[in-house]
Amino acid sequence: MKKVWFIGAGPGDPQLLTLHGVAALRQAQLVFAPDPYEHTCADFLGGKEVCCPFDFDFSELLAKINAGLQRADVAFLIPGDLTFYAPFQALIDHFGAQSQVVPGVGIANAAAARLKRTLDLPGICNRAILVSPRTLGNEEGMPRLEDLAGKGASLLIYMNNLPLEELCATLRRGYGASVPIALLHRLGLPGEEILLGDLDTIVFETAGRDYFNLTDPTGKPALTLVVVGETLTAPVDGSWWDYRREHIWKKRGVSTE
Numbered sequence: 001m002k003k004v005w006f007i008g009a010g011p012g013d014p015q016l017l018t019l020h021g022v023a024a025l026r027q028a029q030l031v032f033a034p035d036p037y038e039h040t041c042a043d044f045l046g047g048k049e050v051c052c053p054f055d056f057d058f059s060e061l062l063a064k065i066n067a068g069l070q071r072a073d074v075a076f077l078i079p080g081d082l083t084f085y086a087p088f089q090a091l092i093d094h095f096g097a098q099s100q101v102v103p104g105v106g107i108a109n110a111a112a113a114r115l116k117r118t119l120d121l122p123g124i125c126n127r128a129i130l131v132s133p134r135t136l137g138n139e140e141g142m143p144r145l146e147d148l149a150g151k152g153a154s155l156l157i158y159m160n161n162l163p164l165e166e167l168c169a170t171l172r173r174g175y176g177a178s179v180p181i182a183l184l185h186r187l188g189l190p191g192e193e194i195l196l197g198d199l200d201t202i203v204f205e206t207a208g209r210d211y212f213n214l215t216d217p218t219g220k221p222a223l224t225l226v227v228v229g230e231t232l233t234a235p236v237d238g239s240w241w242d243y244r245r246e247h248i249w250k251k252r253g254v255s256t257e
């Protein structure tokens, strides 16, 4: 049976495609690759029919996939990874056992690596929350962004649609103080930029540049992830390591020599 592959394609840098993803891609003749993957993954797409999935409505997409399956496997390159904020669930369910999902490097993973920071730190941060102001909504009784932005929380903010001034003011209310914030723009892509500041300074650091395409009439995705929280800059010494070794790892029989 021919397969429909849903391949986590990472942030865009082809080096962050997994070996499994590349192997799956090789088997496909028809590949759905949204911008910018058609260009960044071009080395793996030679001789294949490449389309943007968002050019089709759902029934057209099914017809196109079914036609492609007559020839060979079909593949989708998923921005980042399927785990969250990926619109492919209805297709995966539709193809059932024919669907195969390959995990990829999520944007959160790429961001942590680029910042060289783990997003939880004992004593500093005890939770990391993935969130988008676009999907939070304003429903009565549901938590708002500022409710999620409390002391000890790292926030990873996807698809931001708030002006940066408003976003920072909202977060400041939640945290009750200015905390570190990073804007990670076009991670793993040409034009990558990382801005690190705090809630009081980051607007100034953007020098008026719109990192979220809020003024772009096409509404084109901005490819900017926001990471907020004290874990971004908190100093870390070896005491946490030694505490865990003494109280946890030694008891498990891990060699202490």
Ligand SMILES: C[S@@+](CC[C@H](N)C(=O)[O-])C[C@H]1O[C@@H](n2cnc3c(N)ncnc32)[C@H](O)[C@@H]1O
Pocket (backbone or CB within 6 Å): 011, 012, 078, 079, 080, 081, 082, 083, 084, 085, 086, 105, 106, 107, 108, 157, 158, 159, 160, 184, 185, 186, 187, 188, 189, 221, 222, 223, 224, 225, 226
């Ligand atoms: C629809 S979500 C995709 C999330 C993805 N499924 C994942 O696993 O990470 C799109 C949002 O992810 C972030 N994003 C995607 N690609 C990015 C990149 N290369 N650099 C920075 N942020 C990116 C932006 O916040 C963008 O609005």
